[in-house]
Amino acid sequence: xxxxxxxxxxxxxxxxxxxxxxxxxxxxxxxxxxxxxxxxxxxxxxxxxxxxxxxxxxxxxxxxxxxxxxxxxxxxxxxxxxxxxxxxxxxxxxxxxxxxxxxxxxxxxxxxxxxxxxxxxxxxxxxxxxxxxxxxxxxxxxxxxxxxxxxxxxxxxxxxxxxxxxxxxxxxxxxxxxxxxxxxxxxxxxxxxxxxxxxxxxxxxxxxxxxxxxxxxxxxxxxx
Numbered sequence: 001x002x003x004x005x006x007x008x009x010x011x012x013x014x015x016x017x018x019x020x021x022x023x024x025x026x027x028x029x030x031x032x033x034x035x036x037x038x039x040x041x042x043x044x045x046x047x048x049x050x051x052x053x054x055x056x057x058x059x060x061x062x063x064x065x066x067x068x069x070x071x072x073x074x075x076x077x078x079x080x081x082x083x084x085x086x087x088x089x090x091x092x093x094x095x096x097x098x099x100x101x102x103x104x105x106x107x108x109x110x111x112x113x114x115x116x117x118x119x120x121x122x123x124x125x126x127x128x129x130x131x132x133x134x135x136x137x138x139x140x141x142x143x144x145x146x147x148x149x150x151x152x153x154x155x156x157x158x159x160x161x162x163x164x165x166x167x168x169x170x171x172x173x174x175x176x177x178x179x180x181x182x183x184x185x186x187x188x189x190x191x192x193x194x195x196x197x198x199x200x201x202x203x204x205x206x207x208x209x210x211x212x213x214x215x216x217x218x219x220x221x222x223x224x
Contacts, residue, residue: 051193057117057144058198061109061183064119065200067094069104070177078175085171089134090153090181093124108139109183111151117144117185145195150186177202 071093073082084091088111093104106124111117120139122129128138155171155178158164171178183198 053145054193054195058196060142061119061144061198062200064094064107065181065183066203068177068202068204069093069095070202070204071104080173080175081177083171083174083177085153085155085178085181087152087154087169096121108136109153110134111148112141112143114146115148116146117148117151118142119144145185145193147188147191148185149188152184152186154182154184156180156182177204 068083069092071082072079082093089108090110091106091108094107096103096105104124105121106129108120108122109117110120119142120136121142122139126138129135154167154169156165156167157171157174157176157178157180159166159168160174165179167182179201181200181202183200185195187193187195
């Protein structure tokens with residue numbers, strides 16, 4: 001029981017204002033911390049997705065390049081492998097999908113007009129396509145990765161002039177496949193994705209076991 005001289009004490013207006021200010025500051029710091037964490041998580045998630053996109057594109061492309069088939073063409077006096085390679089486009093023969101035997105497909109790697117690295121395939125005997133022409137009518141495109149600003153393809157092997165093995169910008173009408181194929185991409189400076197140089201070694205080589213196909217004048221699949 002309180003005596004008559006005891007006074008009830010409570011919060012003054014100033015103390016309440018100070019408490020509210022401290023509570024508000026704590027809430028702002030908490031919200032800011034959550035926002036920063038959310039931003040970091042979002043950034044990490046985007047980087048992971050970008051890395052997965054690059055890894056998937058490189059895996060598909062490496063598989064197709066390493067499965068090159070040295071289809072010989074007898075149109076000239078000396079047989080040559082039917083591969084056309086420049087710094088911006090590469091066309092070659094290879095199996096369809098994961099198949100190891102059977103009729104080859106014609107494959108082409110190029111940068112599409114929409115800025116996407118594109119892998120195309122077609123029936124090499126089709127009359128609807130020109131295998132070495134830049135036109136893509138009749139080809140089936142597969143988009144590997146988008147927002148690409150530049151493509152540079154190089155080929156390693158003996159140069160025609162001096163037979164010295166080195167990187168070259170073209171590989172046309174040669175008796176063998178290149179030993180290595182390197183694919184470089186140039187992305188936008190603001191692009192967080194990283195495309196490491198893709199270097200693939202074609203597994204097949206031309207041998208004397210090539211049996212010409214009387215229909216096409218080229219090696220029959222599985223004989224070279």
